[in-house]
Amino acid sequence: MIETATATTHPADRLIRAVQDRRTPVCVGIDPVLERLPSAVVGATAIESIERFTMELLDAISGLVPCVKFQSACYERYGADGVRTLETCMNRARALDLHIVFDAKRGDIGLSNGHYAAAFHRTDADWITLNGYLGIESLDPYLADGHGAFVLVRTSNPEGTVFQDGLLSDGRTVADSLADLVVETDGRHVGSSGYSSLGVVVGATQGGAHRRLRDRMGRQIFLVPGYGAQGAGLDDVLELFHADGLGAVITASRSIIYAAAAEDPSWAAAAADAAGTMADELGRAVGLRTG
Numbered sequence: 102m103i104e105t106a107t108a109t110t111h112p113a114d115r116l117i118r119a120v121q122d123r124r125t126p127v128c129v130g131i132d133p134v135l136e137r138l139p140s141a142v143v144g145a146t147a148i149e150s151i152e153r154f155t156m157e158l159l160d161a162i163s164g165l166v167p168c169v170k171f172q173s174a175c176y177e178r179y180g181a182d183g184v185r186t187l188e189t190c191m192n193r194a195r196a197l198d199l200h201i202v203f204d205a206k207r208g209d210i211g212l213s214n215g216h217y218a219a220a221f222h223r224t225d226a227d228w229i230t231l232n233g234y235l236g237i238e239s240l241d242p243y244l245a246d247g248h249g250a251f252v253l254v255r256t257s258n259p260e261g262t263v264f265q266d267g268l269l270s271d272g273r274t275v276a277d278s279l280a281d282l283v284v285e286t287d288g289r290h291v292g293s294s295g296y297s298s299l300g301v302v303v304g305a306t307q308g309g310a311h312r313r314l315r316d317r318m319g320r321q322i323f324l325v326p327g328y329g330a331q332g333a334g335l336d337d338v339l340e341l342f343h344a345d346g347l348g349a350v351i352t353a354s355r356s357i358i359y360a361a362a363a364e365d366p367s368w369a370a371a372a373a374d375a376a377g378t379m380a381d382e383l384g385r386a387v388g389l390r391t392g
Contacts, residue, residue: 111292112227112249113300113322117347119167119200125384126346128168128202128324129376130354131155131190133175137359139368148182151175155190158358161369162376163197170202170324170352171226191225201226202324202352206253208232210239218242230302230324237282240299244290249298254279255314257304257327266310276310280317287320296322296348303341305333305351311340315348323349329356329379335386346387353379 120126133151142154159169171194176187194201203226207217221229221243231240233252243250255265255276265276273281280301287297297320303311305327315323323341327333328351341349357379361371384390 110247111294112247112298113296114292114294115227116168116200116249116322116350117294117296120347120350121389123165123167123380123384124389125166125380126342126350126387126389127166127376127380127383128170128200128350128352129158129162129166129357130170130172130204130326130352131158131175131358132172132354133358137363139361139366140364141366141368148176148179148186151179151183152186152189155186156193157369158372159190159193159197159199161373162357163199165373165376166199166380168200168202168350168352169194170204170354172354173203173205188224195225200228202228202230202251204230206230206232207243208235208239210235214239215242218245222246222248228300228324233279233283237279237286240286244298249300251300251302251322251324252279252283254283254301255303255307255310257306257331257333259306261304262307274310277313277317280314283321284318291320296320300324302326305338306331308333308337308340311338315341319343321348325349325351329353335382338383339386342387346389351379351383 133154135147138150138154142150144150176183191201203224208231209217228249228251229243231250231252240250267275287299290298300322303314303323303325305325325338338351357372357375360375361368
């Protein structure tokens with residue numbers, strides 16, 4: 102991986118600027134699964150196929166959206182070759198001027214946590230996803246050198262409801278309490294945009310919690326999975342934005358990267374069309390695009 106971080110300015114300021122430049126709050130999730138890859142990219146090995154797919158996908162969607170999110174597990178499962186491929190693909194995303202989220206869901210304490218943070222800082226990513234349930238103070242190492250983190254607060258998977266919606270003695274949910282801890286911590290991390298480098302993950306499918314969490318966390322950028330293939334649509338995410346159309350980035354993966362049938366040789370064009378359609382719909386819905 103690269104020796105020093107390329108990030109030199111505040112991550113929230115960079116992300117907000119990227120959203121404004123593309124006039125849409127869309128992040129494409131890159132979750133390559135070998136069995137679902139287009140026939141046109143299948144090569145001699147699994148990792149060769151995944152690299153070709155990722156590179157062609159990045160080329161297809163660049164200029165349409167401000168941000169991509171790499172699911173690290175899809176690459177790490179192939180060992181050292183997979184990690185090298187992830188590095189190569191992140192480098193390509195950086196060259197295409199795409200803002201990068203490293204979706205690794207890390208989080209630990211002490212020396213182990215420092216190692217995870219150091220490894221993240223050696224990537225080309227701007228942000229990392231983190232599990233905050235070992236303590237908010239454990240997140241600080243990840244925020245050094247112009248990097249940001251999205252803390253899992255209210256996830257899109259139904260299984261998370263059992264724990265995250267659990268009620269505390271003061272009437273708050275577990276998710277509410279973590280949101281409050283994020284706010285208590287974020288003061289020293291706020292950039293000139295008014296947003297913190299400590300953002301949060303809030304699922305698009307959790308509409309009942311959206312207004313409450315947005316009211317609690319005014320300075321957080323929300324990274325919002327669950328749009329598209331997981332069932333959420335425009336009406337499910339609008340409460341997560343501020344009046345100026347900022348404050349949230351909506352991520353979709355399968356509905357974009359697998360927009361065409363596997364045997365379709367024009368799969369990359371189909372992915373670009375799906376990304377462009379989502380970008381336009383959300384850009385207009387939140388007021389970043391008009392006319």
